[in-house]
Amino acid sequence: MRMLLIHSDYLEYEVKDKALKKPEEISEEQKKGRLEEVLAAFISVEKVDEQNPEEVVEKAVKEIEDVASQVKTKNIFVYPFAHLSSELGSPDIALKILKEIEEKLKEKGYNVKRAPFGYYKAFKLSCKGHPLAELSRTIIPGEAKKE
Ligand SMILES: Nc1ncnc2c1ncn2[C@@H]1O[C@H](CO)[C@@H](NC(=O)[C@@H](N)CO)[C@H]1O
Numbered sequence: 001m002r003m004l005l006i007h008s009d010y011l012e013y014e015v016k017d018k019a020l021k022k023p024e025e026i027s028e029e030q031k032k033g034r035l036e037e038v039l040a041a042f043i044s045v046e047k048v049d050e051q052n053p054e055e056v057v058e059k060a061v062k063e064i065e066d067v068a069s070q071v072k073t074k075n076i077f078v079y080p081f082a083h084l085s086s087e088l089g090s091p092d093i094a095l096k097i098l099k100e101i102e103e104k105l106k107e108k109g110y111n112v113k114r115a116p117f118g119y120y121k122a123f124k125l126s127c128k129g130h131p132l133a134e135l136s137r138t139i140i141p142g143e144a145k146k147e
Pocket residue numbers: 019020043044045046080081082083088089090091094116117118119120121
């Protein structure tokens with residue numbers, strides 16, 4: 001999994017078009033979203049993650065919590081982003097993993113939004129620009145077989 005973490009004054013998105021034949025079903029309300037004072041987590045789920053999705057979810061949640069506590073926000077935007085890797089995992093498993101990350105963060109008391117999966121979306125972001133405002137993480141399942 002590749003994650004780009006941006007601490008931002010806000011993130012807002014608007015769904016524009018389908019990017020997959022069968023994108024995630026969404027309500028009218030989910031076609032737009034915005035969070036203020038947010039840690040945006042742009043996530044590419046990779047093929048290797050399919051070897052141990054549970055472990056990847058756990059590691060991703062830990063990394064997000066770690067940065068969120070450093071930048072002092074409880075607002076998290078989980079944003080599916082297929083542009084951080086050339087070895088993307090399957091959409092079905094990717095969506096499952098992203099939903100799990102969202103759920104686990106909510107269980108831990110974070111205010112979480114997740115952008116819809118399988119769409120082209122317009123988005124606006126206002127990166128805060130402090131030293132911890134732009135971070136990236138690479139997460140590999142521990143038991144992943146080394147080719
Ligand atoms: N392995 C993967 N990891 C994360 N997201 C993934 C994915 N496979 C599919 N998606 C989702 O489907 C859209 C088309 O690839 C993706 N859309 C996007 O990435 C938008 N920024 C528009 O390009 C994304 O919603």
